[in-house]
Amino acid sequence: MTRVGLIGAGRMGRPMVRRLAEAGHEVRVLGRTPESRAALAQEPARVVGRVAEAGEGADVVLLCVHTDEQVRQVCLDSALLAAMPSGAVLVVHTTGSPHTVEAIAARGIDVVDAPVSGGPHDIAAGHLTLFVGGADDTVARVRPVLRAYGDPVLHVGPLGTGQRVKLVNNTVFAAQIGLLAQAARLGTELGVDEGPLLDALTHGSASSRALAGVVRRGSVAAFARSTAEFLGKDLAVVRAVAAELGADLGVLAQVLDAATPASAP
Numbered sequence: 500m501t502r503v504g505l506i507g508a509g510r511m512g513r514p515m516v517r518r519l520a521e522a523g524h525e526v527r528v529l530g531r532t533p534e535s536r537a538a539l540a541q542e543p544a545r546v547v548g549r550v551a552e553a554g555e556g557a558d559v560v561l562l563c564v565h566t567d568e569q570v571r572q573v574c575l576d577s578a579l580l581a582a583m584p585s586g587a588v589l590v591v592h593t594t595g596s597p598h599t600v601e602a603i604a605a606r607g608i609d610v611v612d613a614p615v616s617g618g619p620h621d622i623a624a625g626h627l628t629l630f631v632g633g634a635d636d637t638v639a640r641v642r643p644v645l646r647a648y649g650d651p652v653l654h655v656g657p658l659g660t661g662q663r664v665k666l667v668n669n670t671v672f673a674a675q676i677g678l679l680a681q682a683a684r685l686g687t688e689l690g691v692d693e694g695p696l697l698d699a700l701t702h703g704s705a706s707s708r709a710l711a712g713v714v715r716r717g718s719v720a721a722f723a724r725s726t727a728e729f730l731g732k733d734l735a736v737v738r739a740v741a742a743e744l745g746a747d748l749g750v751l752a753q754v755l756d757a758a759t760p761a762s763a764p
Contacts, residue, residue: 500525501644504553506573507563508539511592511615514622515561515648516542522647529553554582559644560589567595567736574603583608588641592629594666594733596740597659600632604658609637612658613645614665622648629653630668632661666740669733670751675709676726677754680719693718 503519505512505528512528519526520543528544529552530536539546547553550573554560560583564570570593573579580603583589588609591600600612611633621627629649631638638654645652655664679697682705686696697714700706709722716722734755741748748755 501558502556503527503644504555504557504560505529505544505563506550506553506560506579507565507593508535508542509563509565510619511622512561512563513539513542514619515563516544518622518625518648519644520544524644524647527553527557549578551578551582554579554587555584557583557587559641560587561592561644562589563592565593566732567593567599569593570595570599571602575606580606580608588637590641590645594669594729594736595662596736597632597662598740600662601659609634609640610658611637611641612661613649613652614661615649616665616668626650630655630661630664632656632663633658663740666733666737669730670737670748670755672709673726673730673734674751674754675707676713676719676723676730679710679713680723681754683719 501524503524503526505516505526508516508528508530516526516528526544527547528539528542529550530539530546530548536546536548560579562570562573564573570591574589586609588611589603590611590613592613592615594614597612600610604610611631613629613631616628616630617626625648627649629645629652631645631652631654634657642652655661683693683696686693694717697710701710701714713719713722716725
């Protein structure tokens with residue numbers, strides 16, 4: 500049994516609590532407000548009210564907050580790291596800058612970055628994709644915890660590499676949405692309605708996860724709106740990190756703008 504602290508029991512974190520408990524781990528979850536603590540009381544976990552309490556006595560602390568800035572606030576501007584015992588590992592699931600996890604590790608804590616691809620339904624089924632960066636021995640220590648809800652758990656390189664892979668993944672995903680927007684425009688010019696066109700493409704070599712999402716939403720524009728919040732956040736990080744490291748987005752940059760709701764047909 501592993502003692503797990505979880506910070507960020509929202510859309511993604513809350514189903515993780517259930518999977519962890521079902522796998523036999525002891526879970527302590529942060530509820531910041533009386534309302535969130537009341538809701539979390541229904542989960543198979545001990546609910547705590549302070550960030551430091553989530554780290555006290557934990558073998559692994561999972562961080563599932565929304566933004567990179569929140570990761571920095573929780574880890575660099577709070578008592579969490581000081582509360583974690585020697586040998587404990589912090590796992591950052593939030594997508595953000597690879598430099599953030601490096602800054603946390605510089606405080607003397609073992610860190611793994613493990614941004615995810617998938618949604619709550621993937622967590623519930625135990626099939627969430629994890630892009631994991633970290634030292635071999637550190638990743639090995641947390642793998643049994645990650646396997647409670649993650650499959651595949653892909654160790655892609657040293658600390659920060661998980662974030663880099665996830666940022667590339669989301670850049671390609673956004674570019675696919677942009678290409679689909681242009682494909683729908685071309686179909687319209689050729690006299691083909693968007694709905695039948697996109698549905699037909701799912702049965703051909705043009706099929707992709709992005710296309711499947713578009714078809715479920717009914718149009719490229721609707722899907723672009725539904726993904727705008729998380730993709731916009733992640734693409735801002737992509738552009739900032741690429742500029743900082745002198746990396747060239749190349750042709751990807753030409754189609755990213757078409758993935759925004761304003762550009763979708």
